[in-house]
Amino acid sequence: MFNLILFGPPGSGKGTQSEKLIEKFGLKHLSTGDLLRGEIAAQTALGLEAKKLMDQGQLVPDEVVVGMIRSALENNPQAKGFLFDGFPRTKEQSVALDKLLSEKSAAINVVLALDVTEDELIKRLLNRGLTSGRTDDVNEEIIKNRIAEYHKKTSAVADHYKQFDKVVHVKGEGSVDDIFGALSGEIEKRNN
Ligand SMILES: Nc1ncnc2c1ncn2[C@@H]1O[C@H](COP(=O)(O)OP(=O)(O)O)[C@@H](O)[C@H]1O
Ligand SMILES: [Mg+2]
Numbered sequence: 368m369f370n371l372i373l374f375g376p377p378g379s380g381k382g383t384q385s386e387k388l389i390e391k392f393g394l395k396h397l398s399t400g401d402l403l404r405g406e407i408a409a410q411t412a413l414g415l416e417a418k419k420l421m422d423q424g425q426l427v428p429d430e431v432v433v434g435m436i437r438s439a440l441e442n443n444p445q446a447k448g449f450l451f452d453g454f455p456r457t458k459e460q461s462v463a464l465d466k467l468l469s470e471k472s473a474a475i476n477v478v479l480a481l482d483v484t485e486d487e488l489i490k491r492l493l494n495r496g497l498t499s500g501r502t503d504d505v506n507e508e509i510i511k512n513r514i515a516e517y518h519k520k521t522s523a524v525a526d527h528y529k530q531f532d533k534v535v536h537v538k539g540e541g542s543v544d545d546i547f548g549a550l551s552g553e554i555e556k557r558n559n
Pocket of ligand 1: 375376377378379380381382383384491492494495539540541542543546
């Protein structure tokens with residue numbers, strides 16, 4: 368199995384690049400944001416709880432997202448690898464993910480971190496908000512909350528994987544195709 372985390376702040380291009388990477392490398396895309404938005408659309412109890420937090424730019428509790436990932440791993444026993452997008456978002460989620468993968472005799476092979484300046488993130492998210500229908504994208508204050516949550520809680524995920532020498536930084540500004548080329552090159556170095 369080859370498992371990768373596509374890491375970076377909100378608006379760094381994880382979703383955009385994930386679509387291209389899963390196609391090229393035959394990985395299963397697991398985006399906790401997409402899974403949660405699916406729960407909201409289906410109006411489940413979990414979705415209704417999650418929406419309140421997401422609309423404030425806050426993280427959903429670790430147990431909830433780890434549970435969704437556990438089910439997704441169980442439901443895809445044949446996958447040749449997973450691309451995690453928007454997960455893990457806390458140190459605790461990282462530890463839980465490593466444990467779930469170790470039960471499958473697997474591990475995270477690489478963390479690809481997209482680097483984008485804060486001004487560019489805000490610009491992209493406000494722009495995405497014009498068409499995405501995402502209620503967390505419309506207001507600059509909520510966007511700033513999300514970026515602050517990222518610095519406060521999610522940057523610990525990179526620190527966790529750095530101790531295993533698994534983090535590679537890639538410039539997340541420039542054309543979508545150039546960034547895709549850089550990410551693909553890093554995967555090819557490790558996936559053979
Ligand atoms: N290389 C890029 N240059 C400019 N805009 C981009 C680039 N990659 C993605 N975007 C735009 O930025 C926004 C956020 O991208 P997205 O893939 O949804 O990020 P994330 O999943 O990390 O939040 C989207 O509106 C997307 O169209
Ligand atoms: Mg996304």
